[in-house]
Amino acid sequence: MPAGQISLLFIFLLGLVSKNNILTSAAGILLIMQGMGLDGLFLILEDRAIDVGLLFLTMAILVPFATGKIHLRHIIEFLCSRAGLLTMVGGAAAAILNARGVKLLSGKPQVIGAIILGCIISIAFGGGIPVGPIMAAGIASVLLQLFRYFL
Numbered sequence: 001m002p003a004g005q006i007s008l009l010f011i012f013l014l015g016l017v018s019k020n021n022i023l024t025s026a027a028g029i030l031l032i033m034q035g036m037g038l039d040g041l042f043l044i045l046e047d048r049a050i051d052v053g054l055l056f057l058t059m060a061i062l063v064p065f066a067t068g069k070i071h072l073r074h075i076i077e078f079l080c081s082r083a084g085l086l087t088m089v090g091g092a093a094a095a096i097l098n099a100r101g102v103k104l105l106s107g108k109p110q111v112i113g114a115i116i117l118g119c120i121i122s123i124a125f126g127g128g129i130p131v132g133p134i135m136a137a138g139i140a141s142v143l144l145q146l147f148r149y150f151l
Contacts, residue, residue, distance in 0.1 A: 008031050008034070009031065015120075018123045019123070023120075097138030099138070100141040101134040101141060105137045112133060115136045119133075119136060
């Protein structure tokens, strides 16, 4: 069995153990694709899947606007509060961290194993919830920069 399949199988099993359905499904789909000889699609996934995933995530977040559950006046009212301003700062910080995460994952894809393992340990032993690998990579990027700066 090739090393890539062994790694995916290990990640699949870790996903099962940690009850992380998204991780389990992703690894399982990639294993099935390999088994069907669809390895050629991996390059397309590597190049475009993050963009497509972010598109669908953004669409999901915007659904309350489309359904009329949230109106522009709700946002304006909330932004005029301290909580609204703080959440806006939180959103901006998250976007910056996500950008750093994409850059780290693009430049050093080998970090994904450690990120996944850290998430799984948190889920299994710390009561954590599955976190997106892009945000985790963004936080890791900041930690790596701090480590380089102070040590």
